[in-house]
Every structure is written in structure tokens, then in C-alpha cells.
Amino acid sequence: MIISVTVNGIGYQREVEPRLLLSDFLRHELGLTGTHVGCEHGVCGACTILFDAEPARSCIMLAVQANGHTLQTVEGLAPHDAALAPIQTAFRDTHALQCGFCTPGFLMTLTAFLRDNPSPTQPEIRDALSANLCRCTGYQHIVEAVTRACKDALP
Amino acid sequence: MPAKTRYLNARVVRNEDERLLTGRARFVDDVDLPGMAHVAFVRSDYAHARITAIDASAARSRPGVFAVYTADDLGEYSQPAPLLVPPPPIEDLIFHPRTHLPLAREKVRYVGEPIAMIVAASRYIAEDAIRDVVVDADPLDPVVDLEAGLAPGAPLVHEDLESNAAAHVVQRKGDYAAARARADIVVTRRLLYDRGAAAAMENRAVVAQWDTQAEELTIWDTTQAPIPIRNGLAAKLGLLQSQVRVVAPFVGGGFGPKIMMFYPEELLVPWAAMRLRRPVKWTEDRQENFYATTQERGQVHDAEMALTRDGRILGVKDVFLFYTGAYDPYGLTIPINTQCTLLGPYDIEHYDSTFTAVFTNKPIVTPVRGAGRQHGVFVSERLLDIAARELGIDRVEIRKRNLLGPDRFPHNHGIMFQDSAPLIYDSGNYLPTLERAAEMIGYEQLVREQAARRAEGRHVGVGVACYVEGTGIGPYEGARVTVEPGGTVRVATGVGTQGQGHYTVFAQIVADVLGVDVRNVLVVTGDTREFQWGTGTFASRGAVVAGSACHAAALAVRAKIAALSAQLLNTQPEDIAVENGRAFVRDAPDRGFALGELALKANPLRGAVRPGTEPGLESTAYFGPDRGSTASGVHAMIVEVDPETAMVKIERYVVVHDCGAMINPMLVEGQIHGGVAHGIGNAFYEQLVYDEQGQLMNASFMDYLLPTATDVPPIETDHRETPSPFNPVGLKGVGEAGCIPTGAVFAQAVEDALRDLNVEILEIPMNPNSLFALIAGAGKP
Numbered sequence: 031m032i033i034s035v036t037v038n039g040i041g042y043q044r045e046v047e048p049r050l051l052l053s054d055f056l057r058h059e060l061g062l063t064g065t066h067v068g069c070e071h072g073v074c075g076a077c078t079i080l081f082d083a084e085p086a087r088s089c090i091m092l093a094v095q096a097n098g099h100t101l102q103t104v105e106g107l108a109p110h111d112a113a114l115a116p117i118q119t120a121f122r123d124t125h126a127l128q129c130g131f132c133t134p135g136f137l138m139t140l141t142a143f144l145r146d147n148p149s150p151t152q153p154e155i156r157d158a159l160s161a162n163l164c165r166c167t168g169y170q171h172i173v174e175a176v177t178r179a180c181k182d183a184l185p
Numbered sequence: 186m187p188a189k190t191r192y193l194n195a196r197v198v199r200n201e202d203e204r205l206l207t208g209r210a211r212f213v214d215d216v217d218l219p220g221m222a223h224v225a226f227v228r229s230d231y232a233h234a235r236i237t238a239i240d241a242s243a244a245r246s247r248p249g250v251f252a253v254y255t256a257d258d259l260g261e262y263s264q265p266a267p268l269l270v271p272p273p274p275i276e277d278l279i280f281h282p283r284t285h286l287p288l289a290r291e292k293v294r295y296v297g298e299p300i301a302m303i304v305a306a307s308r309y310i311a312e313d314a315i316r317d318v319v320v321d322a323d324p325l326d327p328v329v330d331l332e333a334g335l336a337p338g339a340p341l342v343h344e345d346l347e348s349n350a351a352a353h354v355v356q357r358k359g360d361y362a363a364a365r366a367r368a369d370i371v372v373t374r375r376l377l378y379d380r381g382a383a384a385a386m387e388n389r390a391v392v393a394q395w396d397t398q399a400e401e402l403t404i405w406d407t408t409q410a411p412i413p414i415r416n417g418l419a420a421k422l423g424l425l426q427s428q429v430r431v432v433a434p435f436v437g438g439g440f441g442p443k444i445m446m447f448y449p450e451e452l453l454v455p456w457a458a459m460r461l462r463r464p465v466k467w468t469e470d471r472q473e474n475f476y477a478t479t480q481e482r483g484q485v486h487d488a489e490m491a492l493t494r495d496g497r498i499l500g501v502k503d504v505f506l507f508y509t510g511a512y513d514p515y516g517l518t519i520p521i522n523t524q525c526t527l528l529g530p531y532d533i534e535h536y537d538s539t540f541t542a543v544f545t546n547k548p549i550v551t552p553v554r555g556a557g558r559q560h561g562v563f564v565s566e567r568l569l570d571i572a573a574r575e576l577g578i579d580r581v582e583i584r585k586r587n588l589l590g591p592d593r594f595p596h597n598h599g600i601m602f603q604d605s606a607p608l609i610y611d612s613g614n615y616l617p618t619l620e621r622a623a624e625m626i627g628y629e630q631l632v633r634e635q636a637a638r639r640a641e642g643r644h645v646g647v648g649v650a651c652y653v654e655g656t657g658i659g660p661y662e663g664a665r666v667t668v669e670p671g672g673t674v675r676v677a678t679g680v681g682t683q684g685q686g687h688y689t690v691f692a693q694i695v696a697d698v699l700g701v702d703v704r705n706v707l708v709v710t711g712d713t714r715e716f717q718w719g720t721g722t723f724a725s726r727g728a729v730v731a732g733s734a735c736h737a738a739a740l741a742v743r744a745k746i747a748a749l750s751a752q753l754l755n756t757q758p759e760d761i762a763v764e765n766g767r768a769f770v771r772d773a774p775d776r777g778f779a780l781g782e783l784a785l786k787a788n789p790l791r792g793a794v795r796p797g798t799e800p801g802l803e804s805t806a807y808f809g810p811d812r813g814s815t816a817s818g819v820h821a822m823i824v825e826v827d828p829e830t831a832m833v834k835i836e837r838y839v840v841v842h843d844c845g846a847m848i849n850p851m852l853v854e855g856q857i858h859g860g861v862a863h864g865i866g867n868a869f870y871e872q873l874v875y876d877e878q879g880q881l882m883n884a885s886f887m888d889y890l891l892p893t894a895t896d897v898p899p900i901e902t903d904h905r906e907t908p909s910p911f912n913p914v915g916l917k918g919v920g921e922a923g924c925i926p927t928g929a930v931f932a933q934a935v936e937d938a939l940r941d942l943n944v945e946i947l948e949i950p951m952n953p954n955s956l957f958a959l960i961a962g963a964g965k966p
Contacts (some may be wrong), residue, residue, distance in 0.1 A: 169893075
């Protein structure tokens with residue numbers, strides 16, 4: 031079927047098979063390969079995108095479900111040559127990424143989290159991060175990055 | 186002399202991060218080529234079965250399927266994989282190499298073993314076609330347990346062998362029997378230590394493209410060893426090495442299994458791309474990753490430690506069994522690491538260690554971060570804890586009494602390490618590390634307050650465990666450093682990168698030598714077209730070995746800079762300073778050149794040059810250490826255990842470690858944090874659970890639990906730096922250290938918390954169920 035979807039502010043119209051996963055649509059039909067697929071069963075969170083501004087796992091959604099909806103992927107956080115978003119800068123400054131494969135999912139989860147809760151406590155940060163898996167960092171520098179990104183986070 | 190140090194031992198942010206943070210970094214599955222076909226594999230449902238027939242005709246006629254291959258279709262290409270790591274020269278060593286075929290023929294030996302390869306227009310169609318392939322197989326009794334596998338009459342994984350023993354190795358030093366006879370106490374236990382999946386967030390992937398016009402094969406591979414893959418594939422496919430380019434772009438975590446060589450998929454995807462004359466891609470899914478990617482599993486140790494009554498170790502005897510899985514292409518790296526690392530930082534004069542590797546009908550075992558070192562550390566640390574308790578000696582004190590002193594280096598243990606060189610520790614200073622860790626965790630205070638806490642009904646325990654890690658082994662790596670005419674310095678090296686920060690640490694080393702901004706050093710790794718000599722990332726060696734090669738190449742370039750500048754400025758090379766991107770006369774800083782300008786002058790278009798002149802400001806250098814450097818450290822942990830639910834809360838975690846000179850402390854801490862998290866997973870969350878038929882029962886992230894941000898505590902770190910004398914910068918590796926003693930310190934801390942229940946923890950991983958059973962059974966006969 032033909033779907034219309036807005037991704038990172040750009041409208042797309044594409045014919046897709048009904049069974050095409052949204053993650054595959056983004057990566058292989060639109061070429062937005064920043065969204066990564068780590069488990070294909072909705073646990074690891076690497077494929078997290080914003081779906082109508084809310085975090086969603088694109089590996090357990092179908093492309094057709096996105097028809098008429100607005101999506102944001104990691105490529106939309108710092109479009110073109112724009113400066114990095116504060117959460118991206120904080121990740122770099124605190125060494126919150128190593129292999130970087132899970133990072134886009136964390137960034138999308140945190141973009142929504144910090145929008146809704148700009149001054150989280152440390153336990154709230156850990157709780158928010160617990161929806162995404164990272165094998166490299168042990169999460170500590172990611173917690174630091176979030177803390178740094180929201181200047182008024184409680185110690 | 187090099188420019189003054191600005192970047193070594195500095196918390197430099199990473200050069201590679203911007204690409205990764207914006208989604209622009211290329212991973213293998215991002216490669217998308219016109220006309221690309223997609224692969225899915227038919228894999229064995231049985232752990233052990235005889236294949237009687239394969240009918241792929243329905244799959245072949247499915248629309249969109251380009252080809253289906255079985256072992257019979259591979260012809261001469263169906264050869265057993267090479268033995269990746271031959272065993273070291275140990276006297277009387279027995280080793281039976283049995284490696285896998287690209288596609289199983291006649292028999293399957295583990296669930297997930299590939300039987301047929303489907304190539305189709307899309308991955309969706311390829312997966313549809315899996316169910317079209319009919320595999321007739323007669324199930325055989327599987328070998329799933331180490332001891333049962335060695336019992337007489339056990340089914341044979343490899344029927345040409347007399348038993349399932351894959352290897353038998355004895356290493357001895359001193360005279361353990363005599364030491365035992367002198368001992369005041371001998372502590373004997375059976376200890377079990379299981380590992381698990383590496384679970385890199387990126388699954389494996391291979392893309393291959395055969396350019397029929399240029400007759401060149403390009404392969405993008407999530408490998409930790411692009412150069413050996415290139416060399417091996419060229420030989421297999423009858424191509425020149427120069428016709429094959431292997432690119433390991435950004436790789437989403439390695440942790441060991443991405444250096445198994447060759448995976449069947451790595452052999453088959455390029456072969457199919459050449460045969461079909463179109464690009465071919467295979468990307469593993471997570472479930473496949475649990476079966477088809479190698480993993481590390483358990484060992485069973487029957488160990489004893491002989492001590493004097495004042496707690497000095499006289500000797501250790503250990504007999505252990507090791508799962509190698511259905512095949513053993515990685516040789517004996519893991520059990521030899523175990524054998525060697527058991528000695529730890531301790532002065533153990535008499536040692537008698539024997540292991541038997543056992544073939545089983547489970548996936549192939551190859552190193553996962555730590556690579557068997559955990560198992561050895563667990564054995565010696567647990568025996569020390571038990572000895573301390575039986576002798577009435579404090580746990581930290583008994584360790585202090587046995588540490589090798591700083592005057593004992595280099596220390597030759599008199600046995601062979603995995604790299605076929607004698608196990609010699611280069612340098613170390615263990616006591617201050619132990620004292621610092623005990624101080625940071627507040628060991629004495631906690632022990633003092635323990636009774637009071639117990640009276641409040643709280644079960645709080647502390648653990649302190651030591652380890653060493655052999656790192657930075659040979660044979661060698663190389664690097665090419667080039668000053669580009671624009672002034673950018675380019676560094677190419679053969680090792681790949683899986684998140685370690687090579688784009689930054691190699692840049693730091695080179696930037697210091699050449700006096701340039703670290704952001705102006707562009708590092709390229711893992712592309713055989715860029716650099717074609719080297720081995721790969723394993724044994725915590727990338728920064729040590731490739732880093733030392735970068736250092737050597739940068740020094741050679743610096744010498745060229747000084748020589749050319751001196752010639753152009755009519756002065757001597759020793760009078761030239763190289764700083765801030767310029768080469769100039771030290772006493773007359775206005776007289777000089779920007780490095781880019783000098784690079785142009787080093788490559789003239791007209792005129793004569795002196796004999797022997799090499800063009801450009803470029804040099805290639807290699808570094809090959811005689812042997813590895815030995816890092817060390819101490820982990821300490823405070824836990825609180827709820828004996829009613831058997832839940833364990835880690836209250837604090839301290840790491841004091843020594844990886845020699847540090848290039849970037851921020852990255853070192855990152856490595857430690859990740860390692861500890863992996864170790865915590867190993868201790869209490871992760872376990873590969875097989876049933877009696879050899880079926881993995883928890884092949885998903887729903888059931889195989891990786892620790893999350895709420896499971897891993899904040900990790901407090903401190904560094905000590907005892908430089909290695911075996912390389913010019915004094916480096917030791919750090920990649921695996923974080924997860925090596927974690928199981929041992931966890932067991933000790935939990936046991937301490939439950940001291941009044943007399944629980945003994947002799948097995949890792951624990952989980953709330955197994956701990957609950959231990960608590961419930963405590964004190965019962």
C-alpha cells in the first residue's frame with residue numbers, strides 16, 4: 031500500500047509491503063541508517079525513534095502504521111550542519127558512547143525524557159535509561175551525560 | 186626530542202563521536218548497493234543429528250529466490266575451516282583440531298549449525314524460503330554435559346575420535362606434592378564458572394561485492410580481524426590478496442566473538458557474490474546471534490590450595506574440564522588463559538594444572554571479554570577466601586601476605602601463556618593497589634560495623650579480589666603516518682575498531698609526537714586497502730601494539746620533518762622544533778614552515794633531489810613485542826542481600842587498576858565501567874540455559890538478561906600507573922580487565938553478607954533462585 035509519512039520534517043510517499051518493518055523502511059527505503067536494529071524484538075531499544083513525539087521501537091512496528099504520522103530519527107537531532115543538540119554534546123563530552131551502536135536509541139529516548147522531565151533526579155535518570163541496553167559503557171557516563179545536559183538536574 | 190606532551194594522559198574527547206552521534210557512522214548493515222541480494226540460512230533444529238536428505242527444490246522455485254546452496258553445491262569450497270590458533274608448544278599436549286564446514290554435510294553438531302544458504306531479492310523473501318527447505322534428519326543422542334561427555338559409551342560428537350576429549354594439557358612448576366606434604370592446611374573445593382553471550386549490540390553482518398570489470402572483491406565485515414579475513418578469503422577464493430579488500434567500518438561492539446575465523450557466513454557470502462555476480466548481504470538477527478555467533482561457557486574445577494598456618498600459599502593443584510563446543514577452531518586460548526591467570530598477582534611456587542577440553546553438541550566456544558581469565562581468578566580467589574576463613578585470617582590480609590613484591594619483576598612463572606611465549610609478568614606493584622581499594626571501599630570500617638548491621642537485621646557484605654591480565658601480546662601491528670599538504674595528519678593502521686576509541690587514542694599518540702592538534706589527526710582503521718599488514722583486536726592489545734606502531738611511525742615522520750626543515754633552513758635537525766603544527770628553528774621561531782607547506786616541499790614537481798630521498802612526510806612502522814604486558818587491579822564491592830527474597834543490591838563498587846601509562850584516562854574509565862557491567866551480568870543476570878537436548882532455552886533479550894542502568898551501580902575508580910618496559914610508551918591493555926574479577930568479588934561479598942548462615946558460593950553465575958536455594962539449604966547436611 032502507499033503510505034505518507036513525515037520524517038525529520040520531510041514528507042515521503044512510498045509504496046510498501048504491508049509486512050515491512052518500520053525500522054527496515056527507515057533504514058533501507060529512506061536511507062536513514064542512523065536508526066539501528068539490535069534485537070528485532072523490542073527489548074534493546076537501539077531502534078528507538080520519536081513517533082508523534084513519543085519514543086517508539088521501530089523494529090516492532092510496521093511501516094504502514096506510520097501512515098499519516100510524524101517521525102523523528104537521530105538524523106533529525108542535528109540536521110545538516112547544525113550544531114549538535116545539547117544531549118549529543120553532553121554524550122561526547124562525557125564519553126557516554128563507545129561503539130555507538132546503541133547511541134541513537136538512547137538519544138531518542140532521552141530527547142523525549144528530558145522534554146518531559148527537564149530536572150530529573152539520578153534515580154529517575156537511571157530508570158529512564160533502563161529501557162535501553164548498552165554493552166559498552168556500563169551506563170555510568172550516560173548518566174553523567176544526562177546530568178550534564180540538564181544543567182539543573184539534582185545532584 | 187618530541188614536542189612536549191599535551192595529549193598523553195589527557196581526558197581528550199573522541200574524534201569519532203560526532204559521526205556516531207548524528208547517525209552518519211557507517212556500520213556494515215548500512216551498506217546498500219544496487220541489485221543487492223539478501224541471505225537467510227537454514228539452520229539445524231537439532232543439537233546432534235544425521236542428515237539423510239535435503240530437498241531445496243521448493244525454495245529454489247519460489248519467486249524472488251536467486252539461489253539455494255547446500256554443502257553439495259559448494260564442491261571444492263566445502264572444506265573445514267582453518268585452525269585459527271594452533272596450541273602453544275607445551276610438552277605432551279594433546280589436541281584434536283576439528284573445525285566446521287561452511288554448510289553441514291551428513292551430520293549436524295549443534296542447534297543453529299548452518300545447513301543451507303538462501304539468496305533472494307529481499308531478506309523477507311529469503312526468510313520465507315527457509316520453510317520451503319526440507320531437511321530430513323535422524324536425531325542422535327546429544328552430548329550436553331562435560332562429565333557425561335567423557336563417560337565411557339557417551340555418544341561421540343566427532344565419530345573419528347575415540348572420545349569427546351578435544352584436548353588434554355598439563356602444566357606444572359615446582360613440586361606440588363612435596364609442597365602439599367609440608368602444608369598446615371589444604372583447602373579443596375569443586376568450583377563452577379560459566380560465562381555467556383558476548384551480546385554486542387550489533388549482530389554480525391557481511392556484505393560482498395564482486396566487481397567483474399576490475400576483478401576486485403570488496404567485503405564489509407563486522408570482524409575484529411579484517412586483514413586475516415582478507416588473506417584467508419583470497420586464498421580460499423583463488424584471488425590475489427591485492428584483489429580482495431576487507432573493510433571493517435564502525436563495528437558495534439566486538440568483545441571477542443567477532444574474531445572467530447572463519448564464520449561460515451564470512452566464507453559463503455563472498456563466494457555467492459562472485460558466483461551470482463551481484464552484491465550479497467547477510468545480517469544476523471538476534472536469535473541467530475545466540476546460536477550462530479560463538480560464545481563462552483563453563484568450566485568445572487576440582488582445585489586445592491595448600492597453605493601454611495599463617496596463610497602463605499605453598500601451592501595450587503587444579504584439574505578442570507572446559508567446554509569447547511561442537512568444534513575447536515580457536516584452539517586452546519581460553520583454557521590456557523585460565524591456567525595462567527589463576528596464578529594472579531600471587532607468589533605461587535608450586536603449581537600443578539591439568540585440563541581436558543570436551544566436545545559437546547553446543548555452539549562453538551571462543552573468547553568473550555576476559556577469555557577464560559575469569560574462571561582462573563574465581564578459583565584462586567575463592568580458595569583464598571575459604572583458607573582465610575578456616576585459618577582465621579582477614580581476607581585482605583591473606584592477600585597481602587601472598588602478593589608478589591615490586592622487586593620480583595620481571596617475574597617468570599615458568600609455564601606457557603596463550604601466545605606461545607613463557608608467562609612472564611613485565612612489571613607490577615600490587616600492594617599499593619590492594620591497600621588503595623580497601624581504603625576506598627572502607628573495608629576495615631565495614632568489617633567493624635558488620636555485627637551492628639547484622640543486629641539491625643541487615644545482611645551487608647564486602648568483597649575484595651585481585652587479578653592480573655596478560656595483555657598486549659604479539660605478533661605485531663603496523664601504522665602509516667602521513668602529513669597531508671593541507672596540514673592534516675593521517676594515520677592508517679590495520680587493527681579494526683569496535684568502540685575502543687582508536688580514532689582518538691592513536692591520534693593522541695601521533696599528535697604529541699608531531700606537535701599538532703589532536704583533532705587534526707585523522708585515523709583510519711580496519712580497511713585493508715589503507716593498511717594491509719597486521720592481525721586484529723584481541724587480548725586487550727590494540728592500544729598497546731598498534732599504539733606503539735603509531736608512535737614509532739610518528740617518530741620517523743618527525744625525523745623527516747626535522748631533516749627537511751634543517752636542510753631548507755641551513756641548520757641542524759636537532760635545532761628544529763616541531764610544535765603547534767609548525768617546524769621551526771628553536772632559537773628563531775619565525776624561521777620555519779607549517780607542516781602542510783613542508784609536506785608540499787617534500788614532494789617537489791621539478792628539480793633534483795638527493796640520493797635516497799623518500800618523497801612526502803610519510804612513514805610506516807611496525808611494533809612487535811617479545812611478549813605481552815601484564816595489567817593488574819583490585820575490585821571491591823559492598824552488597825546487601827535480602828535473605829528472604831535472595832535479591833542482591835550492589836551498594837558500592839570500587840576499581841583500582843594499573844594498566845601502565847594511560848593514553849586517555851576518560852576512555853580507560855569507560856573501558857572499566859563497561860567491563861564491570863559485563864561482569865555483573867556474568868555474576869547475577871546472564872546465563873545461557875540449555876536443556877538436556879542441547880536446545881538453548883533463552884535465546885532472546887527477553888530471557889537472557891543483560892544488566893540495565895538500574896542494575897549496574899556507579900563505579901568508583903582510581904588509577905595506578907606502573908609502566909610496561911616492553912613498549913616505548915609504557916602501555917598495558919585495559920579492554921577486558923573490568924569483567925575479570927567481578928564474579929569472584931561478587932561471590933565473596935554475598936557470602937560475607939550471609940556469613941551467619943554459613944553459605945558457601947562456589948558457582949557463578951548466581952541468580953536469585955540459585956541463591957535462594959543455597960540460603961534455604963544452608964546448615965542442612
